[in-house]
Amino acid sequence: MRFFQKKMVIPALIVAFLFFLPLFFKGEYYLNMLCTLFLYVILSQSWNILGGYTGQINVGQAAFFGIGALVTRLLWTSGIPFVPALLGGGLSSVILSLLIGIPALRLRGHYFAIGTLSVAWIALITIENIFPGVTFLPGKYVATYSLLPRYYAFLIILLSAVIVISLAVHSRMGLAMESIRDDEEAAQAAGVNIFKYKVIAFAISSFFAGLAGGGFSFFHVSYYWSMPFALMWCFEPILITFIGGVGTIWGPIIGSLCYVALKESFALTMGEINVLIFGAVFIFIILFFPKGIIGIPEKIREHLTKRMGTNVGRDVLGKSQP
Amino acid sequence: MKKRKFWSLAGGICFSFLFVFVSITFDFAYGAPETIKVGASVSLTGRFAAGGVDVADGYKMAVKHINEDGGIYVKEFGKKIPLEVIIYDDESDPNKTVTRLEKLYSLDKVVAYLGGFSSAMNTAGLAMGEKNKVPWVGVTIAAESVFSQGFKYTFAPCMFSFMEVTAFFDAFDSLPKDKRPKKIANFQLQSDWGIECGKYLKKYGAERGYEIALVQKYAKSTSDFSSLIMAAKTAGCDAVFSVPTPPQSMTLIKQMKELAYAPAATCFIRGPDLSNYWEVMGENANYIITCGEWTADMKYPGNKKLVDAYQEKKPGKIIGMQVGCGYGALQILADAIERAGSLDRKAIRDALTKTDFTTVRGHVTFDERGIGQVPYSLCQWQNGKLEVVINPDYTTAPVLLAPAWDKR
Secondary structure, three states: OHHHHHHHHHHHHHHHHHHHHHHHOOHHHHHHHHHHHHHOOOOOOHHHHHOOOOOOOOOOHHHHHHHHHHHHHHHHHHHHHHHHHHHHHHHHHHHHHHHHHHHOOOOOOHHHHHHHHHHHHHHHHHHHHOOEEEEEEOHHHHHOOHHHHHHHHHHHHHHHHHHHHHHHHHHHHHHHHHHHHHHHHHHOOOOOOHHHHHHHHHHHHHHHHHHHHHHHHHHHOEEEHHHEEEEEHHHHHHHHHHHOOOOOHHHHHHHHHHHHHHHHHHHHHHHHHHHHHHHHHHHHHHHOOOOOHHHHHHHHHHHHHHHHHHHHHHHHHHOOOO | HHHHHHHHHHHHHHHHHHHHHHHHHHHHHHHHHOOEEEOOOOOOOOOOOOHHHHHHHHHHHHHHHHHOOEEEEEEOOOOEEOOEEEEEEEEOOOOHHHHHHHHHOOOOOOOEEOOOOOHHHHHHHHHHHHHHOOOOOOOOOOOOHOOOOOOOOOOEEEOHHHHHHHHHHHHHOOHHHOOOOOEEEEEOOOOHHHHHHHHHHHHEEEHHHEEEEEEEEEEEOOOOOOHHHHHHHHHHHEEEEEEHHHHHHHHHHHHHHOOOOOOOOEOOOOOOOOOOOHHHHHHHHOEEEEEOOOOOOOOOOOHHHHHHHHHHHHHOOOHHHHHHHHHHHHHHHHEEEEEOOOHHHHHHHHHHHHOEEEEEEEEEEEOOOEEEEOOOEEEEEEOOOOEEEEOOOOOOOOOOOOOOOOHH
């Protein structure tokens, strides 16, 4: 318990800092950046519970993100208060995930990935046909637009995502998910209801992806209806999670921080070449630190232990020889 | 004695005037900023980079030429102030467009925004202009519906859907009566722009005596057009109108050739207007009609200077249409700042509403929605060159009807 309390000190301080930040700091650009950062954290956390903890590679996150954005925007602009509209967006994603998950989660490995990617494509084409235009916030909303409610909305969704996913993965359910990821047959043989836990993980993942989409629709004054369904929303959470560290709570947070901050500084200072540099950084991380940035200290420790161990061996050998 | 008194008084008055004049001048000069900052979020990387780089080049050229003349005269400060354009890459991501424009507003303190390349980015961008009350002058946006939201700070000196369709029928009217296409197929892209064009095709077609014989819808992600093409071929359509995405404009032509469908007129407003279209498509691009918002041949004032400067900077590169559009947008903004006589954003916005100015792409005014009234212009690929075939001020070639594929 004391260990748990100790572990909570840093996150609690970070949360307190983020909550009070806008009271002392009014820079709209930085608040904007933080909103974007929070959006990526939520989306990558939502991908991580299914992909990182349960081992089901979902390449169709855009469909769930998009449906959340669509439903939230429709409900909110029709006069329903934002919070119920947002929950409606999250729930619509869960419903979609159940409709898709029940047949798709019987697929394994690459087949599941291809299946989810197909869902994202179908969703994109369907939305492009049904909603070909642009959604604008009504004039009264534009006149009173403020970043502060957006900032807190994103922050609250992010905290809920981190807390719920953290509790889930540190519970009995989390053990079941990890066992499915590590060896599906062994988990089944040990009596784990693999289908049930996959569906639960998919539902949680989709719920938060839907909430992230709702946040997106709250944040933007205008956008093409199809924009939240774009395939970039499928790949970016995967990229971020792999950069940060897959299958960890901190991974998506650190990954998003690097992705948003690095990309921003590269894009603003290096011009067109930033894509090349960022690509090189990404390849470097994947090649040399497959556990992501979060795995770097462990990698260094391992490396040092190995070197020290080799040296110790040499000394022993040296002494044993006359 | 009296004389001495007079000269003392006269000297005192002159000194007082001089003092007041110097004080005022010093005060004005002291308050003037070093540069007039305007900002743009443009796709320099990602899927819209091809057009984005051209837009950015247009801005840079315009700034260079304006600053060579000392900058923009601002009455409030009583002098010319150099212009500075801050361009950030939005990586073809509308989220980044919002972030970049927010940075330009809150940190860089720009007095006006300039648009980016694609509609998706511009839609996010113009809303930022309205939210922050910063005048936004767009470059590539054609959907009229976007400008029906009652926004006050957004301006687009571009050809909109109704102008494109009008110019399309003007092209047919320029032909002898017996040679005009009779049955038109509308391959309708499912976007606000595509749907709007469909609406105007139907309306103006009926008014001007052309039959829209077929409407076939497709999505932005469609890559197989064989069913549309076969339907048009079966219906005997001798003209096709569409606003495909640039990759789709290439796929469509290839598939039309494969299926031996050769309408007398093919008008793709978007895609063939890109500078590299001929390089990619070769002879297959011949006879295709496209948007003609700006070409290097245009005789409007300042255009030759732009083209010469571009060719000096990028020798051998074909100058893209968006270079001229970007250049023209900045000319309009500079003119508005000068007329506003102030760097106040609302004053610049008010001056923009009264724009009546000839740019490198022709004469521009704005209606009450911020939609630019620009010359309706269409081009046609004729032996590797984009010829201006429809324009109220001049043309460089007549409209040509396409023969069968094996005779091109």
